[in-house]
Amino acid sequence: MKKVILALGLLCPGILAAQQEVFDYFIKNATVYDGTGAAGAKRSVGIRNDKVAYVGLDTLMEAKHTIDGTGYVLSPGFIDPHTHADRWLKDDNTKYLYPWIAQGVTTVFVGSDGFGTYEINKEFNLYEQKGMGANVAAFVGFGPIRSRVLGNDVVQPDKADLEEMKLLVEQGMQEGALGLSTGLLYVPQIWSETPEIIELSKVAAKYGGIYDTHMRSESGNIINSVREVISIGQTAALPVHISHIKVSGMDNWGRSTEVIDLINKERAAGLDITANQYPFVASLTGLKNGLLPKWALAGGNAKMVNRLSDPNDLKKIKTFLKKRTDEQNKRVVISSLDKKIQHLNGKSLYDLCQEWKMPIEEVGVKLLKEHPAVSGMSFSMDEQDIISFSKEPWVMTGSDGGGFHPRTYATFTQIVENFCMAKEIFPLEWAIHRATGMTAKKFKIPSRGEIKEGYYADIILFKPEEVKAHSDLVNIDYLSEGMRYVFVNGEPVIAERDFTKELPGKTIKKAQ
Known part of the structure; x- marks a missing residue:
């Protein structure tokens, strides 16, 4: 028998590992959607420490805790690529990130809209000292950089100013930022011109980073704004990402078609351009x-x-x-x-x-x-434009959450409950992929976004028909429901539908 086990172990190391150690959690008979976009398949998953240690058909593994997943979906935890959770993480009362956890979100990105600090280490040290309900990754923000060097007035940088700003972008990238974030609607970023942004983006590109942006206009000047994003990506030679893509203003409703056509043309020509969106007709x-x-x-x-x-x-x-x-x-x-x-x-x-x-x-x-x-x-938005964007293979889910708006409490829930289940705009495997594997791949987040042996155990267990959004545009601060289990790094933050008040989140730095 020992020879048989040894032979199996040589062929399938995961089997031998499973025989050697007891799992912390073993979830059997669930329908696993692995985050790649593949259809669900009946599988069992074993968690040991903070990693997925087994994915397979066995249902009789030894574990400290065994969960029967019959009738449930098991998927990677959702990744939210655009949030303002920074302020929540700094508060002892809100660092648990319950609005996100309740939706199945296990990783949030902060520093969005160009608001992120260039002192990533200092920020991450604060989060780690307090503890985090979910994992946190960060952008280096254009706003604080421009404000430090040029102030908040209408002014353009000279060569020395630009070099100083580039050094601050470099600091953020060296300390693990995912890339450069801008919010070109906001002071002082609003006063910048495209060449300035290109020069700063080149620094992010040097470190394999991305350019993430709230564009200058999401209304009448939207096409020129998209063209600016394209120009930055082409000239600085880095991937670009449009946050909370939308078409605002009644006069512009229906122009999602123009935006989609322009982006698809550039993607076909080789530009890595993507976007995220939230499923609400009101912005904040x-x-x-x-x-x-x-x-x-x-x-x-x-x-x-x-x-x-x-x-x-x-x-x-x-x-x-x-x-x-x-x-x-x-x-x-x-x-x-x-x-x-x-x-x-x-x-x-x-x-x-x-x-x-x-x-x-x-x-x-x-x-x-x-x-x-x-x-x-x-x-200011039309639902048909929202739906049109949502169908594109380059659009992922992102909440822009953090303020007093249902997108903080129900973005991912609405995608499952409304877009997937009720309206059948796309199937469940795609709803999951656009919130997991697609996001992890775009932002180069290693070992997350899929259910795979050796990956971090950020995993959620739920029945799609039980996922409900209780927050809407009138009744806002209500948590979503439907998650039976939410694991962050192998530790449950929701267990049998109750918050555990644990803080197992980790900071995620971009590999250099």
Whole structure:
């Protein structure tokens, strides 16, 4: 018998390993969707320490904990490539990342929209000291870099400035960033020009990184914005990724076709360009970005507030705001985590005009003077554009979560419950792939995103028909349900549908 076992071990090392040690967890008879896009197959999976130690047909392995997965789907944990979970991770009350964990997310990327620090080691050390409910990877952000070197005013870098910025990008990349992130709607990044971004992207490219961006425009100037992304990718010679791809504004509805055609043309020519999206018709950002002219944002919030008190500037700002229609104001709804103004959440700008008996120019000025960081949801997208993007093989799931919006609580849940099960836009294996293996491959995350022997045991067990989103655009801060087990690095953070309050997440640095 020993000779037989030895012979089998030489042919199949995994079998011999399984015989030698007891598993920590053994999940038998589940339908395994491995994250590659392949259809599900009946398999059993063994977890030992933080890794998948067995994938096969055996159902009688010895384990400390055996879970019967009959009737359940077992898949890799979801990877969220665009979040603002940074602020959650810094708070002892929210570092568990329950809104993400409840959806089956086991890895989040931070530093999105160009907001990420270039001091990756310092940031990661903080997260590790506090503990993390999920794994964390990071981008180096354009915003803090430009702000440190040039401030927040309308200014262009000279050669010395650019070299200083490049060194900060290099620091972030050397400390393990996935790539360079930009948010070209936001101060001070909004003042940058394409050549500046290309030069910084070349540094990220040198380290095998990616360019991830919130484009300059997602509305009327969307095609030129996509072309800028393409130009950056081609000139800096690195993969590019468009975050929360969308078409905003009623006048632009239907233009997803133009965007898709342009991107498919460049992909066919060899450019590695992809995108992520969330499945909601409303976006969320600082109210100032949608209400005020760009010049009024220069210098940051303090200078913006000063302009709202300056008679000459105020006159121009009010003239700008007067152009807004009632329909536009009805489509912007206050949605803030700031406890001082949560009583305004759910009210549109139009509602506030009626309640305060003020025209929009007075309401806008009052809000931004008293609460310059107030955020709002903009109901600006068409569902058909969202669906059109979702069908493309280069679009993955990403939440943009972190704010007071259902995308924080229900992005991945909605994809399974609505796009996959209810509307049958794509099959379950594709819903899983676009949230696991596709994302890991694009961002070069090793040994995650698939259920495979030797890979980290980031694994979720659920019944698709039980996955439910309880957060919507009216009732926001409600956790999703449907996950029976969620494992992060082999340790359950949800076990038999209950949070364990464990913090097994790891920081993920890009290999140099």
